[in-house]
Amino acid sequence: MTLTLTNVAKTFPSGTRALLPSNLEIAQGEIVSLLGPSGCGKSTLLRIIAGLETADPGAEIRFDGEDVATLPTEKRKVGMVFQSYALFPNMSVRGNIGYGLKMQKLPKSEIDSRIDEVIALCRLEPYAARSVTALSGGQRQRVALARAFAPRPRILLLDEPLSALDSSLRNQLRDELAQLLRKFGITVIFVTHDQNEAMAIADRVAVMSQGEVAQIGTPEALYRNPKTPFVAQFVGDAMALPGRIEGRKLHLEGGVLPLNSDSVGLNAYVRAEDVRLIEDGPLKGKVEAVTFLGTHYRISLSGITSEPLIALQSGLIAPKLGEIVNIAIAPETIITLNPEEKAA
Numbered sequence: 001m002t003l004t005l006t007n008v009a010k011t012f013p014s015g016t017r018a019l020l021p022s023n024l025e026i027a028q029g030e031i032v033s034l035l036g037p038s039g040c041g042k043s044t045l046l047r048i049i050a051g052l053e054t055a056d057p058g059a060e061i062r063f064d065g066e067d068v069a070t071l072p073t074e075k076r077k078v079g080m081v082f083q084s085y086a087l088f089p090n091m092s093v094r095g096n097i098g099y100g101l102k103m104q105k106l107p108k109s110e111i112d113s114r115i116d117e118v119i120a121l122c123r124l125e126p127y128a129a130r131s132v133t134a135l136s137g138g139q140r141q142r143v144a145l146a147r148a149f150a151p152r153p154r155i156l157l158l159d160e161p162l163s164a165l166d167s168s169l170r171n172q173l174r175d176e177l178a179q180l181l182r183k184f185g186i187t188v189i190f191v192t193h194d195q196n197e198a199m200a201i202a203d204r205v206a207v208m209s210q211g212e213v214a215q216i217g218t219p220e221a222l223y224r225n226p227k228t229p230f231v232a233q234f235v236g237d238a239m240a241l242p243g244r245i246e247g248r249k250l251h252l253e254g255g256v257l258p259l260n261s262d263s264v265g266l267n268a269y270v271r272a273e274d275v276r277l278i279e280d281g282p283l284k285g286k287v288e289a290v291t292f293l294g295t296h297y298r299i300s301l302s303g304i305t306s307e308p309l310i311a312l313q314s315g316l317i318a319p320k321l322g323e324i325v326n327i328a329i330a331p332e333t334i335i336t337l338n339p340e341e342k343a344a
């Protein structure tokens with residue numbers, strides 16, 4: 001199913017403008033993440049698509065061209081998974097998965113064959129007869145997905161699908177969730193505040209800030225080509241390089257950096273993996289802290305900008321605390337953006 005949102009906005013009766021007029025187009029089978037900090041309006045947007053919340057007048061919500069803005073939730077044929085999963089604790093895995101199918105009053109043979117189908121798809125065969133209370137967090141998550149998928153919804157909406165799990169399990173289940181959603185083959189929108197989760201699972205990520213979609217694009221496009229300072233900082237933790245730009249030069253406290261283009265009036269940003277400690281570089285900084293992260297050292301450097309600058313460095317030798325080091329940042333890795341740019 002394709003989803004087209006036009007002019008979707010929401011002001012709550014309290015006066016809170018949770019969502020400014022937003023447009024979004026999602027293709028059949030696409031997996032899109034709504035990513036943003038707490039309170040940016042992502043759950044509100046998801047709830048409006050689900051029909052759990054009504055948008056302000058003037059909005060269009062089209063499922064395959066059909067405007068569903070005035071249809072109640074049950075008529076929209078959406079599958080939903082919430083962060084708590086909300087499984088029925090007194091029922092078995094099969095019972096949970098079959099619940100929506102029974103509500104649709106399908107014949108028993110059809111219900112059984114569909115349950116078998118999604119149980120196989122979600123690799124839940126060994127647990128089919130178990131009570132859901134006797135399952136691990138990851139298994140419960142698969143049951144919640146299977147239950148939402150069984151009635152063949154037109155679109156699947158997930159609200160923070162991994163947030164109930166502890167962090168080691170989250171990483172593992174991220175890949176599993178991405179694979180399972182692709183096997184389902186349906187259009188998916190999921191909400192998360194976790195950048196890694198959005199990038200690992202989604203085909204495209206819509207980064208939201210203060211009730212607006214600031215930018216939508218593939219994970220690579222957002223990372224390499226952020227359009228606003230907010231997107232640069234939220235996706236991949238770009239650090240500001242506050243200094244004076246003159247033509248193709250950026251003057252910082254710790255030295256002068258060459259830029260690729262004339263960037264007067266813009267602000268410069270860089271990512272920690274692009275800050276390189278080398279023999280002879282244009283910047284000088286002092287090593288304030290070194291943390292070993294396994295694959296990398298995380299090095300905090302003072303004297304380059306007013307805030308400490310972080311460098312990520314792989315390799316076997318870490319610089320010493322207090323050492324003055326030479327630093328280079330390749331011009332093509334410096335992101336220059338208009339500080340006034342708010343949203344796309």
Ligand SMILES: Nc1ncnc2c1ncn2[C@@H]1O[C@H](COP(=O)(O)OP(=O)(O)OP(=O)(O)O)[C@@H](O)[C@H]1O
Pocket residue numbers: 012013014016017018036037038039040041042043044045193
């Ligand atoms: N029912 C409501 N009545 C009034 N204000 C609301 C209501 N629901 C949400 N809001 C407000 O709307 C704004 C957006 O909320 P929303 O839940 O969409 O954000 P979010 O990005 O999903 O945040 P979180 O990650 O914390 O859930 C917030 O300021 C919130 O306080």
